[in-house]
Amino acid sequence: MTTIYDIAKRTGYSPTTVSKAFNNYSDVRAKTRQEILEAAREMGYLPNAHARTLTTKKSWTIGVLFVEGTGAGIRHPFFGAVIESFKQVAVDKGYALMFISKDVGGKQSGYLENCRIHGVDGVVVLLSDYDDPYFQELLDSSIPMVILDYETAQAHTVCSDNTAGALQAVEYLVSLGHRRIAHISGGKGTFPGKQREQGFVAAMESHGLEIPGDYIVEGAFYSLDSGYAAMQQLLALRERPTAVFASGDLLAQGAVMAARDSGLAVPADISVMGFDDIELSKFVTPALTTVQQNTAVLGRRAAEVLLDSIDQGRGDMQALVFPVEVVVRESCAPPAEE
Amino acid sequence: MTTIYDIAKRTGYSPTTVSKAFNNYSDVRAKTRQEILEAAREMGYLPNAHARTLTTKKSWTIGVLFVEGTGAGIRHPFFGAVIESFKQVAVDKGYALMFISKDVGGKQSGYLENCRIHGVDGVVVLLSDYDDPYFQELLDSSIPMVILDYETAQAHTVCSDNTAGALQAVEYLVSLGHRRIAHISGGKGTFPGKQREQGFVAAMESHGLEIPGDYIVEGAFYSLDSGYAAMQQLLALRERPTAVFASGDLLAQGAVMAARDSGLAVPADISVMGFDDIELSKFVTPALTTVQQNTAVLGRRAAEVLLDSIDQGRGDMQALVFPVEVVVRESCAPPAEE
DNA sequence: AGTGAACATTAAAGGGCTTACATTTGCAGC
DNA sequence: GCTGCAAATGTAAGCCCTTTAATGTTCACT
Missing domain, CATH: 3.40.50.2300 (Response regulator)
Structure with missing residues (x-):
């Protein structure tokens, strides 16, 4: 492993000058720098990040x-x-x-x-x-x-903007004519989940739409399975929602599958909307309407x-x-x- | 930032002993090690990975x-x-x-x-x-x-085992009764693509099935788009295949979409098989039959x-x-x- | 020739850690 | 009380690089 000392020895300059040459100090002559860089190239020199970090306190x-x-x-x-x-x-x-x-x-x-x-x-x-x-x-x-x-x-x-996202989602569903809209939440434990839920609630209120107590159900970990389970709960309700806004795309996809397994067509019988727009969402059938985050x-x-x-x-x-x-x-x- | 020197000073031992205490050298007395570890804890000492790497030549x-x-x-x-x-x-x-x-x-x-x-x-x-x-x-x-x-x-x-995987895929399609099987290749530039293609060819031969020249088409980059385009080519053929084995799941999914856009139902009109079993494949409709790699x-x-x-x-x-x-x-x- | 500024180079210290080797300590055995 | 040996601890050098302060050079100008 070549070090600046090797280069110093070979070129006749001191290690200091070699170091300076690499670090573009203004006080080394152009010609000197050339020589040093050339020698370094020939010798296959590479700086040692650890040594550098040790002195500079910057690890990059x-x-x-x-x-x-x-x-x-x-x-x-x-x-x-x-x-x-x-x-x-x-x-x-x-x-x-x-x-x-x-x-x-x-x-x-x-x-x-x-x-x-x-x-x-x-x-x-x-x-x-x-x-x-x-x-x-x-x-x-x-x-x-x-x-x-x-x-x-x-x-x-x-x-x-999770709150606004939830709001836009509700707006969209309302614009389609939905009034009985449920929410599969990401869980209060997660920050975006909480925000989206709040946004949902606020949006519903602003439209004067009621949210029955059992219209918000938690989907743990944003997983497909929990979306599925949550949807089953929603479908079992006496007054079933006509649209479901899920806090994540995987939750939404789980919901879609649950609906399908209950013999309901999406979106003909029930609409499902997600959040995130993960890659998956373009490819599932029906392709998922969702709130896209700009990753x-x-x-x-x-x-x-x-x-x-x-x-x-x-x-x-x-x-x-x-x-x-x-x-x-x-x-x-x-x-x-x- | 506390160093082993600080600990040495505080405990009265030398930096060497401190270092040895941390590195479980057998030549430091149990009691001494205790003292040192205790002091280190109190002082919030943490080793400096860069310094260590510098001397040991091992960066972990x-x-x-x-x-x-x-x-x-x-x-x-x-x-x-x-x-x-x-x-x-x-x-x-x-x-x-x-x-x-x-x-x-x-x-x-x-x-x-x-x-x-x-x-x-x-x-x-x-x-x-x-x-x-x-x-x-x-x-x-x-x-x-x-x-x-x-x-x-x-x-x-x-x-x-890409070759065997391709073989199994063909076996499966043949077992369903297919004889006109096409392949959307991952491209000869990629190693697995080449192997899968070879496996495909070998498997077809072993079943005495012919592969028309235009039954193997390249799908660049394993992308959805290229799978789509490749499928379009296959569907335009005079004697269209009844099944397509794609070198990757995204290619396969692209193929499915192309088939659908041409008014064909998968799998009723044409079968499509993928490779990899990426997460996506479970969720698309129809869920993709594929060769699963054990990641x-x-x-x-x-x-x-x-x-x-x-x-x-x-x-x-x-x-x-x-x-x-x-x-x-x-x-x-x-x-x-x- | 002498002065000082500007430029070019270097010596030396330091960053935190490990380790080969040297030294001290403790203690059994006489 | 002394020797000798194992166990415990310490000294010092080295890993590779940067940086400060000091030294050495050059050159323009009086």
Whole structure:
């Protein structure tokens, strides 16, 4: 492994000058730099990131906290799309992404600890359980951080406008003529789930529509199965809804399947609407009408906010909220005549 | 930031002893270790991974080369599932995962260069374009490496049995009574695509079935669109196939959509079969009959092979091949009477 | 020739950790 | 009380890089 000392020896300059040549210091003569760079190339020199980090205290590494243990992990369709777009700008600015787990080598250590050990310059958080004490510990630290799908004054946050999204969804269903609209919630435990539910309630009220107590049912973990189960409950009601707005696309798809298994056609007999617009939703039949989150923008802006925060230091926390859009496909239609 | 020196000062021991205490050296007295660990805890000490790496030459980091630039990235449904399972065992053994890109900070540097700079202990490769010169450069290096979906004597590789998979697919279609079976190939540029195509050809031959020249059409990039286009070609043929075996699920789904748009019902009028069993395939209508790759095993075994190779050093290269399985769903049926 | 500014280079320290080797301690055995 | 040996601890160098402060050079101008 060649080091700057090797280059120094070979070129006759000192290690200092070699280092400066690489770091574009103005006080090394153009010709000198040429010589050094040339020698470095010939010798196959590559800087050692660890050594550099040790002295500069800057690792050019960003920690990624990604949903773990839910079985989905990296496959999480929404976060996966966001991190992909995040990655592009981070890499472009010279950062590498490193997954930070809370249990490494079989021992529970926590997010903060592992961030410190690896000296990450900042952290992007894509978690679904924001009550996790290890997350809280990290949140209380002073590591530059951007969090997705959450809001807090303690860090920069990037969200879609869940409330408005729910509102638009209801608007759309109402515009089709629906009045008995139910909601499959993502659960109060999750931040977006709560917001979407609130948006739903508010939107219904603003239209003077009643929400029977059993018209809001919880779908745990945004999973297909729980969407299915939730829909079964809704279908068993005496006064069955004509449309269902689900807090996530997988929930919605589960609902569609439950409806179908009960002999109901979607959207002819009952309309179903989702949230997120994951890739899946285009391909199912009927293609899912849903509220689309702009994952590309979410990821990009999250990266920009984080990198700024790394550069500028702790400033005012930003809470970015991005608009969403109803994507009309095939799973909603006017209610059947009664 | 507390260092072992701080702990040394506080406890009265030397930095050496402190270091040894953390690293479970046998030559530090139990009581001494206690004291030191206790002090460390109180002082909030955490080891500095970079400093440690600098001296030990071991970073406890694994580089991940993941498809870039195809638009899918981390969302790649098959590789995403594999890396998730890979990650679990790597993390469990104490490794962290770091994404290695070829262009960092806006300049082309290549995979090998970035691996060296970050001193990764090993690399897992999930790429689709194995002709990339930067990948070749890495392959020629001596970094411990495991590659997915590829075979070469230069590194450990982990694959599904693509040939057998294609064979099983054909068997299944034949068992339903099909004789005019076409193939939408993943393209000869991709390793699994080639294997599946060969498997298809061999299987057809073994059944004495003819493959008209235009019964094999290439679907670039395994994308939905190209599956759609490929299917259109097949449907335009004078003697249209009764079943189509596609090299990937997205291709298959594209084919299904093309068939539908041509007024054909799947599977009543034409059967379509895929490969991979990505998450999507369960949810589309008709649910896709496909050849399932066992991503959990693929990822786990890839990790095991790589970690062994890191520990044991360069030994014989392993080429692991795992069996696949036909998952029967709804997209295939006996051919229509003629 | 002498002065000072501007430029070019270097020595040395430091960042946090490990490790080969050296030294001290404790204690059994005489 | 002394020797000798194992156990326990310490010294110091080294990993590779950056940076501050100091030294050395050049050159324009009086």
